[in-house]
Amino acid sequence: MKVPDREKKVALVTGAAQGIGEAVTIALSKQGYTVAAIDNNSDKLNILVEELKSQSLNVVGFTVDVADSIAVQKVTDEIEQKIGSVEVLVNVAGVLRMGLINSLSKEDWERTFAVNSTGVFNVSQSVSKYMIERRRGSIVTVGSNAASVPRMSMAAYAASKAAATMFTKCLGLELAQYNIRCNLVSPGSTNTEMQWALWDNENGEQAVIKGSLETFKVGIPLQKIATPSDIANTVLFLISDEANHITMNNVCVDGGATLGV
Template identity: 60%
Template sequence: MEVAGITGKVALVTGAAQGIGRTVAAALAERGALVAAVDQHAEGVRDLVAELRAGGHQAAAFPADVSDSAAVEAMVDQIEREVGPVEILVNVAGLLRTGPIESLSDEDWAATFAVNASGVFYVSRAVARRMAPRRSGSIVTVGSNAAGVPRMQMSAYAASKAAATMFTKCLGLEYARHNIRCNVVSPGSTDTAMQRALWADDDGAQAVIAGNLEEYRLGIPLGRLALPSDIADAVVFLVSDRARHITMHDLRVDGGATLGM
């Protein structure tokens, strides 16, 4: 299904090998974008591209570590040479390290920020500076509702997502004069491998939906986990022409878990 403002455009999607990133990449490809799929997991991103091409869509794989500034610059250069000018960027690559603050290691903290915050900075900077002379572009960062609500055992993740969220809003402010829109989609609990890794047993989904007062965590008012497609639909809207007057916005897709805060 075509969505105005997506067909024929080059869309760079990070974290495209699995979960939300994979679903976002597929959603954009299905709507006519030329997808440059980026992930440090080379095999996974190549599998995605093979699947998309088999379905008649246009996609290419670019294995890269978004936490490596030099690698990001080289990757964006390669995409612009081999695929075309990047007109859509979706930052999805993410890392989750959990645990009490006193037990978090320096490496846990640094690795989390390297991907979730610095990675967003490196890729967005590389793409935005190329978009600016063309005076067109849309950037979406997939953050988290944890960026706005404190979470037990998730301090590094929440802090890194808060940094990425505010960075993206600042990016939107600075680049508005170049007609580049920058927005955030903040999922709540979503049925992905990352989410399932947090569950203690097969009842994990129901426990998340119900909430946990001991951890000061509300449940999900809509009574269901998000699917990756729910997040992808929000991304598709924000990068499309339907959202042409929206920038610096944080769209929560969490079933009401943060009560609209």
């Protein structure tokens, strides 16, 4: 897949230390990008960075909580000044706090929005200021199919992802005049630690594929859950020159779980 042909391609990825963020970081680095990898988990981030460096890939790690706007702006400035111009931003950082609405704690609600919604705002705002000056760039936010379909015990997550989805579309509308494209990839069930945490036993994957009448989930028509690389490949397409006339779009990668809604 052809990526923008520039002397130094720099990409910033949040939530880079595991799951989808890790897959995106690996994919971008193999495409020739220097990746500024951001995550709140310094241990996992350091392991990933060292592993990729051992493969002669260009990755630099930054331990940052995306909910902290001051820290986000500081690290964005550092990346721009010391690494290079950020051509691509991929917002992946996210948390999942489960619970029925009548028992969900205020802390769980607020932390979910702080990372999943405000975090997307913080990083997108900081990075896009530089992109506007250069009049180019591509931003992809990893949302969720839960943003468009109600899920039991996932009100905070679904609502926060819905907010991030509409924010990214509004961002795309505002930044279009500067030749900056903003799109979304919305995964369904994906083989990550976040997904594993939802499973009660070794049959968790098959239960997700089958669906559940009690929780109003129809299952997955393709009879498989996604891999992190499935999501990363969609990100690669959206930032590529092949997608240079696509913006404010939401690509759902869920094996048909939301029936194309």
